[in-house]
Amino acid sequence: MSLDRSDIEKIAHLARLAIAPEQTERYAADLSNILDLVARMDAADTEGVEPMAHPLHMTQRLRPDDATEPDRRALFQAIAPLTEGGLYLVPKVIE
């Protein structure tokens, strides 16, 4: 599997990573090598095999729908990069 510059740009956008133009070649080569390693999977016959989603085949445990967490907004926002009036601030999204 060989990825080119435009593949990397597309993947980086989906992953929300600002990859510098001078790094795309390197990432294209590295990711292509990793996908070559991954391609060894093709040798396995998986016809009729169930995919394994969980090592212990557990089902999702449910709990009663009760509020158990106290309000700790101030504590959590103390480590936020930018807040105001109890809100997280981001650049303007809607003009």
Add this chain to the structure above:
Amino acid sequence: MQNKTIAQLAADLRLRTYSSVELTRHYLDRIERFDPRLNSFVTVAAESALAAAERADRALKAGDSGPLTGIPIAHKDIFCTAGIKTSCGSQMLDNFIAPYDATVVEKLAAAGAVVLGKTNMDEFAMGSSNETSFYGPVRNPWDENRVPGGSSGGSAAAVAAHLCAAATGTDTGGSIRQPAALCGITGIKPTYGRCSRWGMIAFASSLDQAGVMARSAADAAFILDEMAGFDPRDSTSAEVPVPDYVDALDNDLKGLRIGLPKEYFGAGLDSRIAASIQDAIQEYERLGAEIREISLPNSPLSVPVYYVVAPAECSSNLARFDGVRYGHRCENPRDLEDLYKRSRAEGFGAEVQRRIMIGTYVLSAGYYDAYYLKAQKIRHLIADDFKRAFAQVDVIMGPTSPTTAFPVGAKMDDPVAMYLNDIYTIATNLAGLPGMSIPVEPVDGLPVGLQIIGNYFEEARLLNVAHRFQHVTHWHQAAPKGFE
């Protein structure tokens, strides 16, 4: 003091031969003296450690103590600790002070353990050499030009150099066992779900498991006794009773059936390592074990499968680092997309970005069936291999790592070569089984690890099997020179 076992330290503390404050100061002094050479700690928490030691001394005086009261340990910097920075080895979290303790941290604190600090690690636990850390590489105490292994390389180096009595680690594809092997210590990765993942920063949620790095199986048993158990806050935590691991240590090994997978002794394994492993197996025969050759036919596919499953889960887990609620945020974002993209590109190192991109790619529209679904199917085949094996044997043994510790920088330019370090450890994670690494005869003065894999929830048997070996051998007592 630093050469004593946890049981000896606990006995001394109870007899007031020395106090926990004195013991803690001793370890803090050792860290100050030796860690500039190793870089095994990201944060040393002297003040809170001494405060915890004072509390431990009061508990010891009052006769209200357990086996870990006053014992100085370290946490891998992936476990959230309220009030102490939790970086996960990343610039992304260089400014992150968690508002709460991880369950594992909470449980060990409740048991009276003293936390000396947080140990260095590969960034977000992605690496096998501890070279991807934002805080620089960790050095192997056996040869400071070599890597300690990874991702729990800081914990492994700190335990090996006797800078703490034991340390926590995490293992997603070998991150406890491989550094334990390369640093000559004892490491145990329990069954998936055995220890809580709550407050342990997620890398690949279906593989991640917390465990112990210690100098012996007995020491590890004391720590695991306090760490393991069901946690309602972790939705994948196993509701399975926890036996007393210390109690089971001395069980007789007569009739123990050991399986040797032929796939773990093939091409790619250093022949001198193979000889060390065979010597250890012979020791087990002398202890009454029976040896059988087994086959894990799909295990050669474990590395390719892992490099689909782990990056896929990592790309999803690491989506939370967006520069908004905590962690690194870029300067002067033009708009929201720029905020996300630059915060993430600046905050994450190259290996983390590679894995996020691989994960994003294999999960993207049109590729899911060919990669992720295919990988999950082969994962089933790999787990079935083990199931068949455990119908014939009690434990599986083989090498932990195909090589001894390699020089710093040797594999940094070749991600695929780095990934192949975990060729013998990854299958265990994919199946969710418990695994251990214990030191056997070194090669050229560098530690070699014997891997022991058990059936689900058989940590007690693994620790027992390791302990009986350590009872009749001395490899686990060897210490690197220059740290006296």
